[in-house]
Amino acid sequence: MAKYQNLVDQLKRQIQSGIWNPGDKLPSLRKQSEHSGMSLMTVLHAYQLLESQGWITSQARSGYKVAPRFKKQQQVQMAVSRTENVDVNEFIFEILQAGKNPLMVNFGFAYPSPDLYPRYHINRALSAAARNMPISSAFNNLPPGNEQLRSIIAKRYTTRGIEISPDEIVITAGALEALNLSLQACTKPGDCVVVESPTFYGALQSLQRLGLKALSVRTDPTTGIDIDSLERALQTHDVKACWLMSNHQNPLGFTLSDEKKKQIVELLQRYNVALIEDDVYSELYEGNEPVSSMKMYDQSGNIMLCSSFSKSLVAGLRIGWVVAGKRSFDIQKLQLMSTLATSAPIQMALVHYLTSRNYESHLKQLRKKLHERKSKMADFLSTLLPESVKVVNQKGGYFLWLELPKNIDAMQIYQDMLKANVSIAPGKMFDVTEQYNHCIRLNASFELDQQRAEALTTLSNSIIHHMNE
Numbered sequence: 001m002a003k004y005q006n007l008v009d010q011l012k013r014q015i016q017s018g019i020w021n022p023g024d025k026l027p028s029l030r031k032q033s034e035h036s037g038m039s040l041m042t043v044l045h046a047y048q049l050l051e052s053q054g055w056i057t058s059q060a061r062s063g064y065k066v067a068p069r070f071k072k073q074q075q076v077q078m079a080v081s082r083t084e085n086v087d088v089n090e091f092i093f094e095i096l097q098a099g100k101n102p103l104m105v106n107f108g109f110a111y112p113s114p115d116l117y118p119r120y121h122i123n124r125a126l127s128a129a130a131r132n133m134p135i136s137s138a139f140n141n142l143p144p145g146n147e148q149l150r151s152i153i154a155k156r157y158t159t160r161g162i163e164i165s166p167d168e169i170v171i172t173a174g175a176l177e178a179l180n181l182s183l184q185a186c187t188k189p190g191d192c193v194v195v196e197s198p199t200f201y202g203a204l205q206s207l208q209r210l211g212l213k214a215l216s217v218r219t220d221p222t223t224g225i226d227i228d229s230l231e232r233a234l235q236t237h238d239v240k241a242c243w244l245m246s247n248h249q250n251p252l253g254f255t256l257s258d259e260k261k262k263q264i265v266e267l268l269q270r271y272n273v274a275l276i277e278d279d280v281y282s283e284l285y286e287g288n289e290p291v292s293s294m295k296m297y298d299q300s301g302n303i304m305l306c307s308s309f310s311k312s313l314v315a316g317l318r319i320g321w322v323v324a325g326k327r328s329f330d331i332q333k334l335q336l337m338s339t340l341a342t343s344a345p346i347q348m349a350l351v352h353y354l355t356s357r358n359y360e361s362h363l364k365q366l367r368k369k370l371h372e373r374k375s376k377m378a379d380f381l382s383t384l385l386p387e388s389v390k391v392v393n394q395k396g397g398y399f400l401w402l403e404l405p406k407n408i409d410a411m412q413i414y415q416d417m418l419k420a421n422v423s424i425a426p427g428k429m430f431d432v433t434e435q436y437n438h439c440i441r442l443n444a445s446f447e448l449d450q451q452r453a454e455a456l457t458t459l460s461n462s463i464i465h466h467m468n469e
């Protein structure tokens with residue numbers, strides 16, 4: 001895409017989301033050029049294009065201003081925003097790379113603290129699998145994947161009241177492969193896909209990779225996706241799929257009520273739209289009541305439920321699955337054409353672990369620890385941060401979502417923190433619009449030791465500093 005077009009799209013999004021209001025003066029050509037790193041000519045080109053399309057006006061000596069007529073459109077656009085081409089990869093890649101520094105205090109990390117994994121037992125399972133690999137293992141573990149593993153996964157679903165046959169399950173390399181294959185199975189390049197706003201950045205990357213258009217639908221930090229906006233999106237666009245999370249959503253942390261899960265399934269069924277249910281955090285509920293899933297209400301076979309062991313057992317094994325419904329064969333074929341199969345010894349190691357150890361007791365401990373650590377971190381943050389910063393702490397999972405005053409750019413705080421060797425996940429990672437640029441996601445699964453307490457103090461000082469600027 002031409003550089004000036006990037007700036008045009010960015011300014012349109014900012015105007016739509018209310019960052020720039022009618023009558024607001026835009027940065028001068030020189031300032032915009034310094035800020036964006038684009039040449040004066042490129043910025044001028046972008047401003048002229050916006051002016052010719054009626055978004056902004058220019059006046060001799062007073063520069064460029066947002067045109068008055070865009071006020072009304074704002075509300076409609078904020079609830080459902082369509083992005084022609086998703087372009088988030090480079091920025092997210094940069095942030096993920098920075099998080100790999102071993103000296104970093106990693107609140108930007110997406111996985112639970114590694115000290116919560118049963119490392120010793122997993123290592124034993126891995127060596128047992130390596131020692132006992134039958135000669136036929138490569139064939140037995142081809143798509144749809146290891147039969148015993150699929151049957152264990154299906155059995156676990158029954159404890160959550162979800163009836164699934166092992167034949168519906170396809171084993172994948174982590175949930176991400178499951179999600180990608182599911183998306184591929186129900187779309188073609190150029191199609192529209194509904195995502196939450198904000199959403200998991202992996203969804204945005206997948207859409208970008210497959211040349212799909214994102215339709216971001218307003219999502220409340222407590223109650224989740226706005227049903228009316230979702231229906232409006234379905235009425236006004238030819239939507240082929242929705243990628244949604246119903247439990248412990250990343251990054252906000254909410255869990256949809258059973259009533260709402262059912263409503264969404266019925267709505268999508270009515271519009272004949274496929275649902276990709278990203279359910280990687282469902283084992284991390286709080287208390288004794290397991291959470292349900294939207295797949296429970298599926299009558300059309302049009303829901304692909306994706307999950308993995310990455311958040312509940314160990315991240316690095318890269319084993320996930322999709323309960324593929326009517327698309328099971330399509331997904332297996334796509335897998336055969338891309339990665340061929342999921343690693344046979346790793347599937348066997350998991351079977352070994354799950355049949356020889358008490359997974360349920362590991363999960364109980366994990367849930368308890370996550371709850372304790374998240375509460376402790378939320379309490380500590382509330383002693384540090386001013387009242388105008390909202391710390392959203394939902395039941396279950398391990399993310400905290402910080403909402404700073406709207407004029408604060410969390411990217412500046414992210415940059416400050418990088419210099420102090422602390423990573424955070426700025427809100428910009430989770431949306432194609434600029435609506436969450438004042439938000440931060442924190443991973444609260446780590447023990448709050450002295451180093452981390454100091455890192456949070458530095459974070460809070462940086463936030464306060466930017467608020468007082």
Ligand SMILES: Cc1ncc(COP(=O)(O)O)c(C=O)c1O
Nearest residue numbers: 110174175176200250280308310
């Ligand atoms: C919401 C969500 N979905 C999917 C994934 C990917 O899971 P996996 O590591 O099993 O591929 C993640 C990982 O961060 C996630 O947060």
